[in-house]
Amino acid sequence: MRLSAALPQLRGRQLKSMVTNAIRPPPESELVWQFFDGRKEGFFLDVGANEPQKGSQTWLLEERGWRGILIEPQARLCERLRQARPTSQVFQVACGAPGAPPEMTFFTAVTPGHSGLVKNLVDATTNYVGTEMVKVTTIDAILAEAGNPTIDFVTMDVEGTQFDVLRGFDLQRHRPKLLLMEDHLYDLKAHRYLGRAGYRLVKRTGLNNWYVPKESSFGPAAFGECFRLWKKVWANTPFRKMRVFLERRKAESERLD
Numbered sequence: 625m626r627l628s629a630a631l632p633q634l635r636g637r638q639l640k641s642m643v644t645n646a647i648r649p650p651p652e653s654e655l656v657w658q659f660f661d662g663r664k665e666g667f668f669l670d671v672g673a674n675e676p677q678k679g680s681q682t683w684l685l686e687e688r689g690w691r692g693i694l695i696e697p698q699a700r701l702c703e704r705l706r707q708a709r710p711t712s713q714v715f716q717v718a719c720g721a722p723g724a725p726p727e728m729t730f731f732t733a734v735t736p737g738h739s740g741l742v743k744n745l746v747d748a749t750t751n752y753v754g755t756e757m758v759k760v761t762t763i764d765a766i767l768a769e770a771g772n773p774t775i776d777f778v779t780m781d782v783e784g785t786q787f788d789v790l791r792g793f794d795l796q797r798h799r800p801k802l803l804l805m806e807d808h809l810y811d812l813k814a815h816r817y818l819g820r821a822g823y824r825l826v827k828r829t830g831l832n833n834w835y836v837p838k839e840s841s842f843g844p845a846a847f848g849e850c851f852r853l854w855k856k857v858w859a860n861t862p863f864r865k866m867r868v869f870l871e872r873r874k875a876e877s878e879r880l881d
Contacts (some may be wrong), residue, residue, distance in 0.1 A: 652804065652829045653684040656777060659802055659842070667773050668692035669800070671719055671763065671789060672781040674701055674737050676708035681779040681804060686711060693770055695719060697730055697758040698739065713770055720760045721788040730758040740783030746808040748872040762792025772798075781806040787813040795821040803835040809861050810868060825853055 660666060666689075670682045673694040677683045682692055686709060694705050697718035705714045718730060718741055733739045734751040741760075744750040767773070778800045782789050786805055795818075803823065807814060808831060815825065818835050826843050827834035836842050844850045 652832055653681050655829065656681065656802065656804065657684060657688065660776065664689040666690045666776040668777045668779070669695070669763070669767075669775050670712075670779050671695045672783070673705055673714075674698075674781065676705050679737065681781075682712075682777075683709070685777070693766065693773075695763075695766060698732070698736065698756075701736065715766050715769075717759045717761050717766070719763050719766070719782065719789045719792060720785070721791040722762055724760050724762075724788070724792075726760060727757050728760045729755050731755055737781070738783060741785050742783070745784045745810055746868055748868075748874070763789065764792055764794050767798065774798075775800045777802050777804070779804040784808070784810070787817060790814055790817050790821075795823065799837060801836065801840070805833050805835065806831050807833050809857060809864060811865070812857065812861060815857060825857065828853060828856060 666685065668682045668685055668690055669692060670680070673680065673682070673696040682690070682694070686692065692712050694709060694712045694714045695717060696702050696705060696714065697716060699716060702714055702716040705712070718728065720728070720741070728741055730741055731739060731743050731752050732754045733744075734753055738744055738747070738750050739752075741758075743752065767775075775798050780786055780789060780803070783806075786807060803818070805814065805818075809815075815833070818825075822838050823835040824838050825833055826836050826840075827849070844853065
């Protein structure tokens with residue numbers, strides 16, 4: 625076969641692969657599906673939903689029969705969510721602690737997934753392109769408006785404000801079977817809060833911590849995984865905080881220059 629004839633096919637395969645990878649759900653979503661034994665019905669809560677498919681922890685569940693609530697403060701992303709996820713309820717708000725102002729400044733980053741109510745505390749190189757005012761409420765208020773459904777799975781990606789978000793979520797009342805939370809482990813406030821609420825850390829995939837109720841039988845697969853969790857959460861956090869502090873000082877110095 626001539627090279628010129630092979631090129632269009634090669635480009636087509638590459639393009640198909642690029643498109644597939646762009647919308648493919650993260651590997652955690654398949655693991656979550658396995659956690660629930662492949663159930664074809666359930667209810668999820670996605671806090672900081674962002675894109676409808678790319679990077680979504682709940683799209684796969686919805687495709688396989690689940691329903692849920694998508695919470696996202698950015699207007700343009702909410703429009704995409706409503707179009708691509710019609711079986712889910714979309715709430716255009718940010719989540720915060722009880723008593724938070726009804727509206728707050730939202731920092732919009734070049735990478736939409738890095739946008740949030742606070743500037744990135746971990747990555748000092750995050751580029752912000754603007755701000756907008758967004759409505760703020762608690763998870764409990766959103767669930768009450770939705771009729772307080774029984775929640776099986778919660779995923780939370782709120783760029784550093786997870787402790788405040790958790791304070792507005794009654795875990796004793798709703799008691800999800802699995803809570804997946806992005807946590808750079810800059811501090812352990814959210815982790816300790818979940819422990820006091822009766823949840824324990826059983827797994828970490830990427831930047832996501834997996835929490836289950838203490839009475840759940842699900843746990844780390846082996847001693848090695850237990851040790852890795854202990855090291856990541858307790859042993860490494862002080863060094864992580866120091867590294868982040870030094871990186872932020874360096875970034876500030878470079879901006880001043």
